[in-house]
Amino acid sequence: MFAEFGYGILFLAFLVTLYSLGAAIYGAQTKSTQWVESARRAMLLTFPLIAISAASLIYLIVNNHYEVSFVYEVTSKSMPTYLKVTAWWGGQAGSLVFWAFLLSGFTSAVTLRKWNRDIEFLPWVIVVCAITVAFFLSLVLFYETPFARYWQDASGKLLSDASGSPITSVFAPASGITPFLPADGRGLNPLLRHPGMVFHPPLLYLGFVSFVIPYAFAIAALITGRTDDRWIRLTRRWTLVAWLFLSFGLVLGGRWAYDVLGWGGYWGWDPVEIAAFMPWLTGTAFLHSVMIQEKRGLLKHWNMILIILTYSLVIFGTFLTRSGVLSSVHAFAESAIGPIFFTYIGFSFIASIALLIKRWPDLQAETEMKSMLSREALFLFNNLLFISILVVCFWGVMFPLISELFTGQKVTVGPPFYERATTPLFASLLFLMAVAPLSAWGHSTIQTLGRSTWKSAVAASLVGIALFFTYTQNIGAVIGFTLVAFVIFITLQEFWRGTRARQRAQRENWFVALARLTGRNRRRYGGYIIHISMAIMAIGILGIESFQSETQGTLAKDQALNIADYTVQYKELATWDDTGAGVNYTRAVVDVYKNGIYLGQLSPRIDYYFDSQQNMTIPGNRSTLRDDLYVLLVDWQPVSNMSATFKIYVNPLVNWLWIGALIFFFGIGIAAWPDKDPEAEPVRVTRSSKQTSAAD
Amino acid sequence: MKKFFFALICTFLLGAAFSQSAFAQDPTPPTDDEVNAIAKHIYCPVCENTPLDVCPTEACRNWREQIRSMLAEGKTEDEIMQYFVDQYGDRVLGAPPATGLNWLVYLIPPLVILLGAIILFRALKGWTQPKQAEAGSGAASGGLSNQDEYIQKFEEELKKRK
Structure with missing residues (x-):
């Protein structure tokens, strides 16, 4: 009953979306505000419709309707209710509904704004969003429906096709056939039964979906022929919010991997991780280069290209996670929707680029660049670096497919490849992050840049030298830490300079001056805080990448393993079943000493899930600012528990990665905080204005 | 580039010569760390993009034991890697070998x-x-x-x- 209802409502939502699409195009062509208004209202209607359909899917999940194949695949009776609800996006079909649900919600929100002088954008924004919603709805209606059910004939035999796999459909394939209800579901992949998984996918999806809005405005600007930067100003906050969610999702995914996957790391250059990382790269480049258009009226074509790329990569990212073309830890879902995704990406990319080419001559730069070292030129280098990392990532993800296609030989493009290729690029980004904020818009020379950076450069070099003699002789790491120090010093110097100037001019005390400085230039100083946070995250990455050490050994009771300054002593081990949850737990207890001083106990464990016959390795982790002691239980002697095998990692400085992430969210909160008057436009820096500093 | 590979090969061969003699003199079985040091560079032929040293599946456990017994036989890291490449193809390497289309x-x-x-x-x-x-x-x-x-x-x- 709820399956047909949910499917029917979803179909209705699809029809309404198509109507909205048609009405918007017709309204725009005939300049009829009534038709556009009708399209807008239709779009507003899709959100509650998809929400009702999603609610019926959740109802089916929570009430154990295993005759629905999606419910059978992703849940089981032993799962707690909150996890069952998250199974909505734990499987392919449900996550596609989730995508459409988010996008129709965002589109509704954006169509409800006051349009005033931007009303000409409205129909085309609706068109782009409606096409995207319709694409996702058509996937879940015609290819991967979460409402399809199993069927049995009169004798109670499960209907299956020639190859033996069960037939699924929403409606009974013939008369006299009834839904087949399995006793229990297969259950969600245990790796996904983690609080981190409750938030990681929806955050990534929120990031993905929010990027559709700036793209829709960009396309609307191209179609209407408005060549100013209005579309960028209107979507600035959407872009920041999209970037926030995507970043949040990536960090949370890293933390989840660190806590659950049991390989002592947070990032494995897995294709699905890269799939989420690629739109982040173009999005970050976009976030920087739109500033050049806003301040200087340059790079109009390039910004269009970046947002078109971001949209394509967002769909590509969804496609990679969901099509199973590249199977990996994450690609738990496999289905036949790959070619359809690919066609859609190709179609939307070519159509967008064609539109851009048509408008090419209209998008003229309003000023000119003056110097290789001006802020806008350094932003271009920043863009070059982000795009270079994208090229490495994209090629690394695609190459195994190309190789398989042409030689039939599967190859692995793994971490060694990516690390070698991207390390110099990331280091250059750090360097630019240090220098660029001190170069002026319009004009900078070696002299002006040198004058403003030398103090920080000297201080950072001293840090590097000190580290070399006291901490590490690893030259790569020393260079990395020196760059980190350079970024932090320069950025703090910027805060200091601004605060001092304000303090003198306004006669405020130092803290008030700092708060007002940041509050009045939120984007700039929020951005600086983000820069500092990136440098701090880099400390963690450098630490774990350069200095991680590991050891493994089988210990009898009271025997110990030594690693770095730590001693880990095996004390006891217990195994028990939790039949209600369908899990067998094996938990070891070890004593931890550092330089002979007792620090406490850790309890690594292995959870074995009966229904999916899968292990989950949960580390015992002792985390400090200096390093993490990360203990994994690998094996043990059954019954007697006399000996157990442990794998131990020491991950230096990794905590700074998470600390940096927290500062990052603080910074982005400042940068994205709503203005009192969002319509206010800052005065554009003209080419005649004399600038000696990096005034915003 | 060629010189570099030549140097690389020499290093491996030299290392191989030394490690072999070391094992010949030393009857203690290879430690987990020695096994993992090699397993780290081999990618699980079943679970894609997972190095053998951290892969939790039973199959990978067996492969690690195979590395252990090969080490005990006095095989070098190079020989063991080559064995896995011969058995399961280039995909066990972390990055494709620089030959042909690769x-x-x-x-x-x-x-x-x-x-x-x-x-x-x-x-x-x-x-x-x-x-x-x-x-x-x-x-x-x-x-x-x-x-x-x-x-x-x-x-x-x-x-x-x-």
Whole structure:
């Protein structure tokens, strides 16, 4: 009953979306505000419709309707209710509904704004969003429906096709056939039964979906022929919010991997991780280069290209996670929707680029660049670096497919490849992050840049030298830490300079001056805080990448393993079943000493899930600012528990990665905080204005 | 490049000679750390993109034991890697060996990046030169349309590099 209802409502939502699409195009062509208004209202209607359909899917999940194949695949009776609800996006079909649900919600929100002088954008924004919603709805209606059910004939035999796999459909394939209800579901992949998984996918999806809005405005600007930067100003906050969610999702995914996957790391250059990382790269480049258009009226074509790329990569990212073309830890879902995704990406990319080419001559730069070292030129280098990392990532993800296609030989493009290729690029980004904020818009020379950076450069070099003699002789790491120090010093110097100037001019005390400085230039100083946070995250990455050490050994009771300054002593081990949850737990207890001083106990464990016959390795982790002691239980002697095998990692400085992430969210909160008057436009820096500093 | 590979091979062979003799003299079984040091560089033939040292599946456990027994037999890291490549193909390596079509994986990204850098530098050079001419003639407004052409050209070139 709820399956047909949910499917029917979803179909209705699809029809309404198509109507909205048609009405918007017709309204725009005939300049009829009534038709556009009708399209807008239709779009507003899709959100509650998809929400009702999603609610019926959740109802089916929570009430154990295993005759629905999606419910059978992703849940089981032993799962707690909150996890069952998250199974909505734990499987392919449900996550596609989730995508459409988010996008129709965002589109509704954006169509409800006051349009005033931007009303000409409205129909085309609706068109782009409606096409995207319709694409996702058509996937879940015609290819991967979460409402399809199993069927049995009169004798109670499960209907299956020639190859033996069960037939699924929403409606009974013939008369006299009834839904087949399995006793229990297969259950969600245990790796996904983690609080981190409750938030990681929806955050990534929120990031993905929010990027559709700036793209829709960009396309609307191209179609209407408005060549100013209005579309960028209107979507600035959407872009920041999209970037926030995507970043949040990536960090949370890293933390989840660190806590659950049991390989002592947070990032494995897995294709699905890269799939989420690629739109982040173009999005970050976009976030920087739109500033050049806003301040200087340059790079109009390039910004269009970046947002078109971001949209394509967002769909590509969804496609990679969901099509199973590249199977990996994450690609738990496999289905036949790959070619359809690919066609859609190709179609939307070519159509967008064609539109851009048509408008090419209209998008003229309003000023000119003056110097290789001006802020806008350094932003271009920043863009070059982000795009270079994208090229490495994209090629690394695609190459195994190309190789398989042409030689039939599967190859692995793994971490060694990516690390070698991207390390110099990331280091250059750090360097630019240090220098660029001190170069002026319009004009900078070696002299002006040198004058403003030398103090920080000297201080950072001293840090590097000190580290070399006291901490590490690893030259790569020393260079990395020196760059980190350079970024932090320069950025703090910027805060200091601004605060001092304000303090003198306004006669405020130092803290008030700092708060007002940041509050009045939120984007700039929020951005600086983000820069500092990136440098701090880099400390963690450098630490774990350069200095991680590991050891493994089988210990009898009271025997110990030594690693770095730590001693880990095996004390006891217990195994028990939790039949209600369908899990067998094996938990070891070890004593931890550092330089002979007792620090406490850790309890690594292995959870074995009966229904999916899968292990989950949960580390015992002792985390400090200096390093993490990360203990994994690998094996043990059954019954007697006399000996157990442990794998131990020491991950230096990794905590700074998470600390940096927290500062990052603080910074982005400042940068994205709503203005009192969002319509206010800052005065554009003209080419005649004399600038000696990096005034915003 | 060839010299580099030659040096690499020599290092491996030298290391192999030493480690072999070390094992010949030392009857203690290989430690987990010795096994993991090799397993780290081998990618699980079943679970994609997972190195053998951290893969939790039963199959990988068996493969690790195989590495252990090969080490005990006195096999070198190179021989063990070669054994896995022969058995399961190049996919067990973390990055494709630089042969045949695989060269593309190493060549394309630097080439594309280099191309992007060249386009960017040429465009940037394009701006600074007319600026000098402009300064020399002293006609600030006269250079405007001239420079716009350069920016247009630059943006076109940026477009081309996509």
